[in-house]
Amino acid sequence: MKKRIYGALIVVSCVIVSLVSTREVYAKDENNLGYVVTPLQPNTQIDMEKSYFYIKTVPGETQTLQVRVASTKKEEVHLKIYGVNAMTSNSGTINYTEDLTNKDDTLKEPLTSLVKVETPEITVGNFEEKTVNIQVTAPKEHYEGVKMGAIVVGLIPDKKKQKGMSTEYNYKIGLITAENGDEFTNGKTLKLNTVKAAIFHGKKMVLASLQNPEPKVIDNLNIVVTMTEKESGKAIKEKTVQNYKLAPNSHFNFELDWGINDLPSGTYTLKMDAKNYDEEWHLSKDFKITNEESKEINASSVFKIKTPTWLKVVSIVMAITSLALMGTLFYRRKKWEKAWKRLRIAKKKKKKNKNKK
Structure with a gap:
């Protein structure tokens, strides 16, 4: 009896270990890319419950982060690993990009300047797994708040197999560095710099x-924008958005789309009321929109109504035909009215002659 119980316990333990191991190594490959990525949290992780890297840094010191890449198929896949920065898109979301051409003036030493990947390109296949080391060197000087970005593990396109346009899928693992674990989603400063x-x-x-x-995120931001004529105060454009999220030390363009209508010239006031849970x-x-600016913008836009020549010709022909038909009907009506008038006069004369007899 004891042997049976002991044997059953061994079988159950093996099943549990097998399930745990499978879940850990072979995470679900939702996009069928042929590989999955798992961050290995370091001892500098500030919050162990986060699924991304949120690490503590010391000025001037370098630490090594590790990412495990596991193949989910037999065929080889070629991968590139690199860092990206967090920026705010015009749709009010946090995007991650290497491009720093639109970098905000307040962003000093962006995350990509701190990150170095030891092996920027790797090949995995036949259900193997590899560990990638990423060095993060903190700025020499103390910094407030956080620096935000991500580590990207993406497919290197096969030029021989690539035909036409292709959609690039990849894994992004968030990377946030800080010198302490203070709240970083409570940004308190929002500026309206320019309107044009x-x-x-x-x-x-x-x-x-x-x-x-600020080096903090502004989260869950709801915005109501009204554009009015400066002198009269008349509202000519309104827009409301919800749940915008702004990356640290970033800027973006809030868009008021004029559609197919012409953009009018004049002097205006743009009012913006924004709020979240905290602020x-x-x-x-x-x-001001000058007459020259208005004309140039309206002429340059590809989103405008263009009437085809054939439609103009048909419209002119239909207008002429309609006018001719209306003229004909009007002429006939006058002619019929005269005829009825003569007939009524003749009937009255005939009636008078009968009465005299």
Whole structure:
């Protein structure tokens, strides 16, 4: 009896160990990329419950982070590993990019300047796994708040198999560095820097440049924007958005899309009321759209109504035909009225002659 119980316990233990091992090594490959990625949390991890890297740094010191890459198929896949920075998109979300051309002036030493991947390219296949080392060197000087970005593990496209346009999928593991574990989603400063009219993505736009100059995230931001004529105060454009999220030390363009309508010239005031759970902001800025700017923008936009020549010709022909038909009906009506008038006069004369007899 004891042997049976002992044997059953061994079988159950093996099953549990097998399930745990499978779950740990072969995480679900949702995009069928052929590989999965797992961050290995270091001892500098500030919050062990986070699924991304949120690490504590010491000025000038270097630490090594590790990412495990496991193959989920027999065929080889070629991968590139690199760091990206967190920035705010014009749709009010946090995007991750290597491109620093739109870097905010308040962003000093972005995350990508601190990260070095020891093996930027690897090949995995036949269900093997590899560990990638990433060195993070903290700035020499003390910094407030956080530096935010991500580690990307992406497929290197096979040029021989690649035909036409392809969609690039990859894994992104968030990476946030800090010198302490203070709350970093409670940014308190929101600035309205500039407002201008412009062509953006081929559309007629009024763009309001919003900035988060702090090294913290502004989260769950709801914004109501009203554009009014400066003198009369008449509202000519309104827009409401919810749940915007601004990356630390970043800016973005809040878009007022004019659609197919012409953008009018004049002097205007843009008012912006924004709030989240912690803060409220009431911002305002005057701006001007000159006649020259208005004409140039309206002429340059690809989003406008264009009437085909054949439609214009058909419209003119139909208008002439309609006018001719209306003229004919009017002429006939006058003719019929005269005829009825003569007939009534003749009937009255005939009636009078009968009465005299």
